[in-house]
Amino acid sequence: MSRRPERSRQAAVQQRPFGQVPRHIGPVEAISADQVEAIHQAALTVLRDTGMRVLEDGARDRFRDAGGKVDGQMVRFDPEMVEEHLKTVPARFTLAARNPLHNLTLGGADTVFASVGGPAYVMDLQRGRREGTLSEMEDYLRLVQVLNVIQQEGGGPFEPMELPAHTRHLDIYSSQIRLLDKNWQTQTLGRRRTLDGLEAAQLGMGQSLEYMAENPCLLGIINTNSPLQLDIPMCEGLITMAEHGQVNVITPFTLSGAMAPVSLAGALVLQHAEALAGIILTQIVRPGVPVMYGGFTSNVDMLSGSPAFGTPEYSICSMASGQLARRIGVPFRSSNVTSANAVDAQAAYESMMSLWGVMLGGAHLVNHAAGWMHGGLTASFEKLILDAEMLQMLQAMQQPVSTDPSELALQAIAEVGPGGHFFGTSHTLERYREAFHKPLISDWTAHEAWKAGGSLGTVERASALWPKLLAEYQEPKLPEDRAEELAAWVTKRKAEGGAPMN
Amino acid sequence: MSRRPERSRQAAVQQRPFGQVPRHIGPVEAISADQVEAIHQAALTVLRDTGMRVLEDGARDRFRDAGGKVDGQMVRFDPEMVEEHLKTVPARFTLAARNPLHNLTLGGADTVFASVGGPAYVMDLQRGRREGTLSEMEDYLRLVQVLNVIQQEGGGPFEPMELPAHTRHLDIYSSQIRLLDKNWQTQTLGRRRTLDGLEAAQLGMGQSLEYMAENPCLLGIINTNSPLQLDIPMCEGLITMAEHGQVNVITPFTLSGAMAPVSLAGALVLQHAEALAGIILTQIVRPGVPVMYGGFTSNVDMLSGSPAFGTPEYSICSMASGQLARRIGVPFRSSNVTSANAVDAQAAYESMMSLWGVMLGGAHLVNHAAGWMHGGLTASFEKLILDAEMLQMLQAMQQPVSTDPSELALQAIAEVGPGGHFFGTSHTLERYREAFHKPLISDWTAHEAWKAGGSLGTVERASALWPKLLAEYQEPKLPEDRAEELAAWVTKRKAEGGAPMN
Secondary structure: OOOOOOOOOOOOOOOOOOOOEEOOOOOOOOOOHHHHHHHHHHHHHHHHHOOEEEOOHHHHHHHHHOOOEEEOOEEEOOHHHHHHHHOOOOOOEEEOOOOHHHOEEEOOOEEEEEEOOOOOEEEEOOOEEEEEOHHHHHHHHHHHHHOOOOOEEOOOOOOEOOOOOOOHHHHHHHHHHHHOOOEEEEOOOOHHHHHHHHHHHHHHHOOOHHHHHHOOOOEEEEOOOOOOEEOHHHHHHHHHHHHOOOEEEEOOOOEEOOOEOOOHHHHHHHHHHHHHHHHHHHHHHOOOOOEEEEOOOEEEOOOOOOEEOOOHHHHHHHHHHHHHHHHHOOOEEEEOOOOOOOOOHHHHHHHHHHHHHHHHOOOOEEEEEEOEEHHHOEEEHHHHHHHHHHHHHHHHHOOOOOOOHHHHOHHHHHHHOOOOOOOOOHHHHOOHHHOOOOOOOOOOOOHHHHHHOOOOOHHHHHHHHHHHHHHHOOOOOOOHHHHHHHHHHHHHHHHOOOOOOO | OOOOOOOOOOOOOOOOOOOOEEOOOOOOOOOOHHHHHHHHHHHHHHHHHOOEEEOOHHHHHHHHHOOOEEEOOEEEOOHHHHHHHHOOOOOOEEEOOOOHHHOEEEOOOEEEEEEOOOOOEEEEOOOEEEEEOHHHHHHHHHHHHHOOOOOEEOOOOOOEOOOOOOOHHHHHHHHHHHHOOOEEEEOOOOHHHHHHHHHHHHHHHOOOHHHHHHOOOOEEEEOOOOOOEEOHHHHHHHHHHHHOOOEEEEOOOOEEOOOEOOOHHHHHHHHHHHHHHHHHHHHHHOOOOOEEEEOOOEEEOOOOOOEEOOOHHHHHHHHHHHHHHHHHOOOEEEEOOOOOOOOOHHHHHHHHHHHHHHHHOOOOEEEEEEOEEHHHOEEEHHHHHHHHHHHHHHHHHOOOOOOOHHHHOHHHHHHHOOOOOOOOOHHHHOOHHHOOOOOOOOOOOOHHHHHHOOOOOHHHHHHHHHHHHHHHOOOOOOOHHHHHHHHHHHHHHHHOOOOOOO
C-alpha cells in the first residue's frame, strides 16, 4: 500500500492536525491501590463462586478445555486460570487504517477518539430527531473523515433504516471503507455479521486474512449482558474476531442500581468480573490477541429507573475503571456520554463531565467521543461538532508547558515594564499565531457585537459549521479494482441473504 | 452569639447539605517540580531586576522599611526578602460567618465555592441583559443564601445602578449583612470603601474590630494592574484589610498575549511575581495575617484581542497556579469563568473546563463559582442555577468510594445471579435513596416524554427553578438592635458622602 499524502488544499475551517496527543496530565486515582485490589479480588471471587452464564455451546467448550468448570450454562473460573490468561494480553497494539498515516496505537500514553456508533436515530437542528437514511449516514461519515480530532470511526453512526435489516451491515461496511481512510469499527453481533466485516476489511485493505490476523485493522465492541451473562451473538462475535486476530473491546453494560449493584464498588466488581471473563475468552481463543477493557459503568435515576449518563458517578467509575484496567495490564476504553435531549448546556456539561473523567482515567480509547446523544439512542450532527470542539480543548489542555528560558519571557517582561502591554513585542509576534487553542464554534465576541450578529447560540453555530466541513470533504478514493471487488462482494452477499438477525 | 439551627422546613427543591467537601481526587501536576521552581525563580528575578511600580506613597514606604529598594515609583526586592516574608503566611485560616455553622476554613483539603462578584450587568432569560437594581440584587443574594453549594457570597453579584456611585457600596454591604448569614466578600477599592466594609461587618457580627482582627470575617480581592503595577486604590485596600487582620486575595489579572507574555510560562512568571509582591506587602503590614494566592491567568483571542475564558490554557494555568501557590505555602484561589454570551452549551463547557481545572488544581477558594457570564461583565440568574448544578456534580464526584465488604456487594451479586436485576434486592432498597447525585435541572427523561413535556432546554429549566428557590428563602433575621445600628450607620455614612470614586 502506498502512503497517500495528507490533503494539501487550504481548509476553510481551521483545525488541529490529525494525530493522537500524549496525555500529559494524569492519570489520577479515584480509589486507592488497596481498593483496586479489593475490587479485583472480589471479581475473582464472583467468577469462582457464581460464575458467568454462557449461552453459546462453543464458548462453553472453549472455557471447559481451558480449565473452566462448566455446570449447565454456568461457567466458573479459578483465580489462577484468570491470572494465567491475563499474561498473554498485549499491553499495547497497533490498529491499521487504509491510510497508514491514520494508523492507531492503543495502550500507550495517549488517547484515540472514536465517533459515535450504533444509535437508532439521527438528529439535526433543522429536522429534529428521525430515522436516518444511508445518504445521511454517508454525510455523517464524511464529517468523521474531515474532523481531524476524530481518529477512528465508531462502527456506523446510526442505522440507515430504509435498508433491510439482514443486509444493512453490508452497506454500512461499504460506506465506511469507501468514504473513510481512517480506521473504522466493525459489527460483532453474530458470526456471519462479524465475518462480513472481516471480508469487507480484507477487500478495503487489499490484504489477506492471514496478514490481517498479524496486523489487526478491526475493532469491535462486545457488551456482556449484565449481570453475568454472555449471549450467543456476542460469544460468536468475540470468538470470530479473536480467531482472526482482531480486537475485541469487552464492555459490560453495568448500570448501577439496575443491572448492577447500587453501590459503585459493587457495580465495579460486577463490571470487572464480566470484563475478565470476556478478556480471558479472547486469550483462550488466540493467545496474545489484542483486547481492551471497556468501562461503561453509570447509574440509573433511582426515581424513574432511567439510565443517567455524564453523572459524577460515571466520572468516578471511569477513573476507577482505568485503575482496574491498569491493574490487569489491559488497554482501557471509556466513552463520552450524556442523557440530554437537546444539544444545549446539559449535553455540554454531561459530556465534559465524562470527558475529563475518562481522560484523567487514562483511557486509551474514548468511544462515542463525538456525536452521542440521548443515552446512545441518537447521533446528532450538531453534537458531533460540539464534541469535536471539546475534544480539541482537551487535546490542547494535554500539551506540555515549556519553561525554556525564552518561554519564561524574562526579557519580554523587562522590555514591556510596568503598565505596558505585550501585543507588539517581538516575543508575542514570534508566537501569537500558534499560541492558543483556536475554537471551532466558541464565540468570544463582546455581548453587543454578538447581539448585532443575530444572537446565535452554540447549537446554531454548530449547525452552520457542519455543512461547511462537509463541503471540505474529499473522498479518499479506493483503487478502482478494490472498489469493484467490494461492490461485487456486497451484491453477492446481499443475494445470499446477508446475516441472520440476532 | 448563639448557634442558630439550620432550617427544618422541608424544602421543595432537593439539594446537597451546606458544607465544604474534601477534595478526594487530585491535585494533579500540570508542570513538573523543576518547572515550578523555574517559574518561581524567574519571578524572583523579575522582582529583583525589574520590580513593581507602586503608585501609593505609603505602600512604597512600607516596602522600603522592610528592605525593598525604592527608586521613584519602582520597588525592587531581593529574593531573600521575599522568602523571609513568606514565612509568616498562615497555611490555613478560618473565616467567620454570621451563622457559625457557615464558618469557612481555607487552606485545607477542601474547597469553598463563592458566588459571582462585581459584574456591571444582570441577565435573565425573560428580560435579557440590563443594568441591575438593588431589589434585583437582593433577590440574587437570597438565592445565594438558599443554594447550599455556595458557601460564600462573592462581593455583590452586580451593581445596583440606580444608586449613587459614592454610596452604593453601603447599600450592598447592608444587603449582604441582612439577607445572608453566610460569609460575604467585601470591597477593597480605596481605604474609605474598605473601612466601610469593616465597620459594616462589625455591626453585622456584633464584634469589635479588635476581636475581628484575630478572628477574620472579611475577604477581599486585590487585582494588581498587570504588568507589574499596584495602583493607589488597591494599595489602600490591601493595607487597610491587612491592618485589620482581614484576608486579601492577591490576584494578578494576567491575560496571556495582552497584559502578560504570550507564552504560558511567561504569563505564570508575571502572575507569580505580582502575587508575591502583594502577598509580602500583607505580611509587612501585619505579619501572620491570612492572605491568598489568586490565579486568574487566561489568554486573549489573538485574532480579536478579546479575552477568552474557560480555555484549555486557563485550565493549564489553574493547575500550574495551584502548584505555585503550594510551592510558597499560600492558600490558593481560582475561578469558574466563561466568555459565552448565552447560557447554553458554550457557557457549560467553558465553565466545566475551568471547574475541573481549578478543582484538580487544588483551589481552596473558587471565586465566581456560580453566576458569572460574559467574561465577568454580567451576573445571570440562570447561570447561577446551571453552575450550582455543576458544582454539586463536582462535589459528588469528590466523594470517596467505599469498598467495605457490604459495598462490594458479593452477596447481592450472588443473590441476583446471571440475567437478573438489582432493583428489588435488599442491598438496593437499603441504599437507593442516597445512592446517587440528584440533579437540580438535568433532565434524564426519554426523548418522547421530553417532547411531550414541552421540549424545555436546560436554560428554560433553570429559569423555572430559580423563582422556586427564591420562594424557599427565609431571611436569617439580624437581631433587632444590630439591624437598627446598621441602618443608622448607613444613613450616617450616606450623609457624610460615602467614599470617593477611585
